[in-house]
Amino acid sequence: MVHLKLDNMDIIRHDKASLKELPSRFRGHMCNSLPGFKSTCLIGTVNNQGIENLAVFSQLIHVGSNPAMMGLLFRPHTVRRDTLENIRSTNQFTINHIHASFVAQAHQTAAKYEASESEFDAVNLTPEYTETIKAPYVQESQIKIGLSLCEEVTVQSNQTILVVGAVEEIRFPAHIQESDGYLDLVKSGTVAGTNSDAYFNAVPISRFAYAQPGKPTLKI
């Protein structure tokens, strides 16, 4: 690590070698903050014995719109990972947005509860079912997505696993949708996250029209 002085500002610079030397947790906090603000949601699953699982997750990515698909990136499967195992055995999972009103409960789902204990009970959130998806939704959530397992892709470099799901069902309050399809996530009160431990409300800066060369950047 080196400190650089640029325009009177103290800049920290790391390279591969100095990153390696850092204490593991310190490096983890830093590297987990690097991607910026992330989608942070609750993933609902159930196992074949009917035990529900709920886990806060920030490694979530939009994979496609037609057909609609979303992905979750899991760390290597070397310890018990109930969410991944439940998705594999039932082929279904739910994604539920988190709101400020239950952000501490959402975070608490990251605790390592016994496999026999439902995080819904442990943190006092309410499972909710529909006819389409056998995995539980979070009743308290405003935006809920039910998915079925499409595919697993392994990243060879570090054995993380991208689980890709096809969207089977979506539910959200009508008033958050704009006429062009866009969902206003400030109206839904969706939180953003970073580093798997910090949660934020969002304040709009601007929404912009489709960008075109040689034309001004228009707000919409």
Add this chain to the structure above:
Amino acid sequence: MVHLKLDNMDIIRHDKASLKELPSRFRGHMCNSLPGFKSTCLIGTVNNQGIENLAVFSQLIHVGSNPAMMGLLFRPHTVRRDTLENIRSTNQFTINHIHASFVAQAHQTAAKYEASESEFDAVNLTPEYTETIKAPYVQESQIKIGLSLCEEVTVQSNQTILVVGAVEEIRFPAHIQESDGYLDLVKSGTVAGTNSDAYFNAVPISRFAYAQPGKPTLKI
């Protein structure tokens, strides 16, 4: 699509069939909003002729901390994708956080400029180079990450491509880092995005300690 009345709230429900029937752009806006707030950054690359490219990108994911790796998900390679082609030919790219002061310029990089034109020039942002990475950074950005190509993984379901990069270099202002390694993205003024067209400032709700079963959820 059906409208449900739940607790006096008008809820919209879509299933796979009703999603398919929607106009393509409407579905795109909706599905792109579903993952919540996303990492939205500028990706800097250069081609073998030295022409720089800069592209706003929201399909970004943390892949690992030891070694540090990050991933970008690209749509199928059926049209000209300068960023992907430049990464393939030079093996390097940069990730640069976006701030409110240049959010319109960042958005404007999404316009389809000629391959011979640098988006840095077109939107008036400043390329910056270090000895470690041959791809350009964005001088105006507070948090800058230089990466080399590790691996490409194709999602068979829709032919999107996850490009995984190894972190070679990181630079950020010293004052945004907490003693445990965490980077305070509110201090850096990093924006969040959604739907590839909307940008937000973040307001902290809370940061929580490592969650443990049977213990209260503690703020830090």
